[in-house]
Amino acid sequence: MKLLFKHCDILAADGEGYRWIQDGYLGIDGDTIDYIGSGKPAAPYDREKDMKDRLLCPGLVNCHGHTAMTLLRGVGSDLPLQEWLFEKMMPIEDRFTAHDIQVGNALALLEMISTGTTSYSDMYFETATAVENAVAAGIKANLCRPSQCFDPQETYAQNQRAKESIQLFKDCNGLADGRILIDFAIHAEYTNSPHIVEAYSADCKALGGRMHIHLSETKKEHEECIAKYGKTPAQWFRDLGTFESPAFAAHCVFVTEEDLAILREKGVSVVHNPTSNMKLGSGFAPIPHMLELGLNVALGTDGAASNNNLDMMEEMHLAAVLHNGFTHDPTLMKPAQVLTMATRSGARLQGRSDTGSLDVGKKADIIAIDLTRPHLFPNIAPLALMTYSAQGSDVAMTMVDGRVLYENGEFLTLDADKILHDARACVKRLYA
Amino acid sequence: MKLLFKHCDILAADGEGYRWIQDGYLGIDGDTIDYIGSGKPAAPYDREKDMKDRLLCPGLVNCHGHTAMTLLRGVGSDLPLQEWLFEKMMPIEDRFTAHDIQVGNALALLEMISTGTTSYSDMYFETATAVENAVAAGIKANLCRPSQCFDPQETYAQNQRAKESIQLFKDCNGLADGRILIDFAIHAEYTNSPHIVEAYSADCKALGGRMHIHLSETKKEHEECIAKYGKTPAQWFRDLGTFESPAFAAHCVFVTEEDLAILREKGVSVVHNPTSNMKLGSGFAPIPHMLELGLNVALGTDGAASNNNLDMMEEMHLAAVLHNGFTHDPTLMKPAQVLTMATRSGARLQGRSDTGSLDVGKKADIIAIDLTRPHLFPNIAPLALMTYSAQGSDVAMTMVDGRVLYENGEFLTLDADKILHDARACVKRLYA
Numbered sequence: 001m002k003l004l005f006k007h008c009d010i011l012a013a014d015g016e017g018y019r020w021i022q023d024g025y026l027g028i029d030g031d032t033i034d035y036i037g038s039g040k041p042a043a044p045y046d047r048e049k050d051m052k053d054r055l056l057c058p059g060l061v062n063c064h065g066h067t068a069m070t071l072l073r074g075v076g077s078d079l080p081l082q083e084w085l086f087e088k089m090m091p092i093e094d095r096f097t098a099h100d101i102q103v104g105n106a107l108a109l110l111e112m113i114s115t116g117t118t119s120y121s122d123m124y125f126e127t128a129t130a131v132e133n134a135v136a137a138g139i140k141a142n143l144c145r146p147s148q149c150f151d152p153q154e155t156y157a158q159n160q161r162a163k164e165s166i167q168l169f170k171d172c173n174g175l176a177d178g179r180i181l182i183d184f185a186i187h188a189e190y191t192n193s194p195h196i197v198e199a200y201s202a203d204c205k206a207l208g209g210r211m212h213i214h215l216s217e218t219k220k221e222h223e224e225c226i227a228k229y230g231k232t233p234a235q236w237f238r239d240l241g242t243f244e245s246p247a248f249a250a251h252c253v254f255v256t257e258e259d260l261a262i263l264r265e266k267g268v269s270v271v272h273n274p275t276s277n278m279k280l281g282s283g284f285a286p287i288p289h290m291l292e293l294g295l296n297v298a299l300g301t302d303g304a305a306s307n308n309n310l311d312m313m314e315e316m317h318l319a320a321v322l323h324n325g326f327t328h329d330p331t332l333m334k335p336a337q338v339l340t341m342a343t344r345s346g347a348r349l350q351g352r353s354d355t356g357s358l359d360v361g362k363k364a365d366i367i368a369i370d371l372t373r374p375h376l377f378p379n380i381a382p383l384a385l386m387t388y389s390a391q392g393s394d395v396a397m398t399m400v401d402g403r404v405l406y407e408n409g410e411f412l413t414l415d416a417d418k419i420l421h422d423a424r425a426c427v428k429r430l431y432a
Numbered sequence: 433m434k435l436l437f438k439h440c441d442i443l444a445a446d447g448e449g450y451r452w453i454q455d456g457y458l459g460i461d462g463d464t465i466d467y468i469g470s471g472k473p474a475a476p477y478d479r480e481k482d483m484k485d486r487l488l489c490p491g492l493v494n495c496h497g498h499t500a501m502t503l504l505r506g507v508g509s510d511l512p513l514q515e516w517l518f519e520k521m522m523p524i525e526d527r528f529t530a531h532d533i534q535v536g537n538a539l540a541l542l543e544m545i546s547t548g549t550t551s552y553s554d555m556y557f558e559t560a561t562a563v564e565n566a567v568a569a570g571i572k573a574n575l576c577r578p579s580q581c582f583d584p585q586e587t588y589a590q591n592q593r594a595k596e597s598i599q600l601f602k603d604c605n606g607l608a609d610g611r612i613l614i615d616f617a618i619h620a621e622y623t624n625s626p627h628i629v630e631a632y633s634a635d636c637k638a639l640g641g642r643m644h645i646h647l648s649e650t651k652k653e654h655e656e657c658i659a660k661y662g663k664t665p666a667q668w669f670r671d672l673g674t675f676e677s678p679a680f681a682a683h684c685v686f687v688t689e690e691d692l693a694i695l696r697e698k699g700v701s702v703v704h705n706p707t708s709n710m711k712l713g714s715g716f717a718p719i720p721h722m723l724e725l726g727l728n729v730a731l732g733t734d735g736a737a738s739n740n741n742l743d744m745m746e747e748m749h750l751a752a753v754l755h756n757g758f759t760h761d762p763t764l765m766k767p768a769q770v771l772t773m774a775t776r777s778g779a780r781l782q783g784r785s786d787t788g789s790l791d792v793g794k795k796a797d798i799i800a801i802d803l804t805r806p807h808l809f810p811n812i813a814p815l816a817l818m819t820y821s822a823q824g825s826d827v828a829m830t831m832v833d834g835r836v837l838y839e840n841g842e843f844l845t846l847d848a849d850k851i852l853h854d855a856r857a858c859v860k861r862l863y864a
Contacts, residue, residue, distance in 0.1 A: 070809075071810065073809070073810060073812075073816075074811075074817055074820070074821070077815075077816035078763070078766055078767065078816075080762075080763050084762075107806055107809060110806035111807045114806070219760070275749075278756055278757030279752070279753040279756055279762065279820070280756070280762045281756040281759065281760045281763075282757065282760070283757055304821075307820065308816060308821045309820070309821045309823075310807065311807065311823065318750070320711070321707055321711040322710055322754075322757075324710055324711055324712070324713040325709055325713060325715055325754075326758075327713065328713045328714070328715055329713050330512075330513050330516075330711065330712045330713035331513070331713075332713070335509055335510065372852070374539055374542035374543045374848070374851075375505075375547075375736075375741045375743065375824075377502075377539065377855055377859075378855070378856075378863075380505075380507065380863065381506035381507070381508075381509055384505075384510075384740060385505075388509065388711070388740035389740045389741045391743065391823050391825060392807075392823060392825075393823060393824075393825035394825075416806065423809055423810070424809075424810075427809075427810040427812070431810075
């Protein structure tokens, strides 16, 4: 099927930057973009679709989250961290069944797809349920079963989590025409033992995997690692071989100049989670400096329990303004940089070189912004509009690999009523 | 007309806090709330309206902005401040006619009303056009014609701006059943002369007016005032009598402990504009400390040129998370405090003691949040939902003084198509 979008504005790729096409055309052949331009293409298309008053942008890539935690949205928001975590969140999370996790993930998919996310990276358990959901939904997903180890006596052979993780990789990596990728993952330094991390990292490298970790999210984590091992978390992971595979690290709030040099040398991508870092009081990741150093920095929402939504538009907005305020420099973060973090850099982080921007030959992972909204007028600077003015609900269409998943409030691949019905039942039981 | 909302959730007033009523009733007699409760009221109502899956909240009060600047949305977003202001913004703003200002304000009203703002405070010129728009729209508005003086030789009698401001107060204060209030306003210390400020402040006091000012928004402004006058802007205004009237000060990013003591002693309200302060690199207003001191702190969007939208939900979100991040304390800002800033404290600042919360006897200034959205589930903590999870587009209904201004995407008092049509014509001419 060849589909032609006509009369649309387009934020097309222009090298590493963007080219604004007004009243243009974007052609799709199957799952791939085959035309972008101001004039109508000569080649015939099976179907033409009028996209007047729509701005086509690359789909958003949410690079860090814990989707099933949607079911914990709003729990104990007023409480101190330890009380919130140990007395409120964990007791409920401990009751999560695989079914709860699947429903919580499905609820997250509704939210992500309707706010323009076309691909996401997740870290949670019962991962097979997320694979099943993503295949059905048509979204792209980098999923993992994170490795953890709380018993220092446990051998690598005894570590069930690592085994499950590797089996999942063998079973599911590349499913659904590559829309499903399985990552390796180490939850964090403070939830692991060095010998497990070292052996698991070696397996990741041997199998050609990609590694998802939490890194230096809080001052406490960073300083306790130094006290325990005499090195920073970044040094610890490097020394255990974790960065010998393509890797990405969520948060990186407390990183030293030497840590940044390690991330740069090893090509480790960073996921910035601005709302989570603010809400949980973690602090300001040195994102502008990372960008200056040439690190690949992507964006994520983190879980709904610490955000409390999964809206990448909100993360773009926050990433665009926060660092200006922190450094007293209004020109520090540019709209183009922020959109790149939310799209191209995310795709790069996920190992998806065939998407992340609107260009001929790239996969048709596209969102359409409804330009008729009063807060999106005037449309004289579409990059600023996307980063500062737009909200998640301005997404009028979400397309992945040429397939429309969401349009004008309707989900085409998911049964929203059923998911909300199931979620109500889960919550009723979990909070009883 | 007596109207009864039934089967709705309600964030009702409970002293200075909130009481969450589920599946309850809210009755309205004309423009006033006459019943709130879990059970159906005994008294008859002319009309009952099913509000299942709706959360009724007090209408949002946007306490600082420059509405006509919607027409400048996105201009020069990438540029350094001086270049942005002097080379991009001001040349276009200089071309603004009264018609442009009226259309820009109307565009702002569409955005504000559809995202839950029921009352706003504005600082701009050609203020009669904003009065006309607000009367037609049915929104509440505290409007002003700010005083400025760029010629130190000018006498108070020669200052046309002050004259216009006072005439406007005499002509329009209290119009439309008090929905229109006219404030006095001094743009800022750095755009005025002391003798004008002193005389104008005395007139404000004599006439029983309310005063809207910018205060210590940037470090430059704060420090240059000290260099020029040997006192901070807060001290300068105090010494010139500006705080002898009920007053409110936008920004207050750079305020000393002594400045805060002045604001407290004089009962000056503060308007926090978190997005603007971040985007323009101004910095972090010490909001948690102000709240601790008992200052009345409200919220504002500032103008669309420095935000770039007028979405109070976004400001609540930012106000709720920013200060936690800045101080590394995840429990610093509470959802209830943030909602109060956006509602009750705003009403107090505007001099509207008859609104700002949902309580019997208060004006029916009410918004309804659509709880069927996936990102608003589960609804176990409605205050957290409002501050962290909700977005502007979740507003399903906006009511002012018992009159519905907006419902399910439709404007009942404004012609959105005509406003957007007019705005297109203005922009075409302004940017030619």
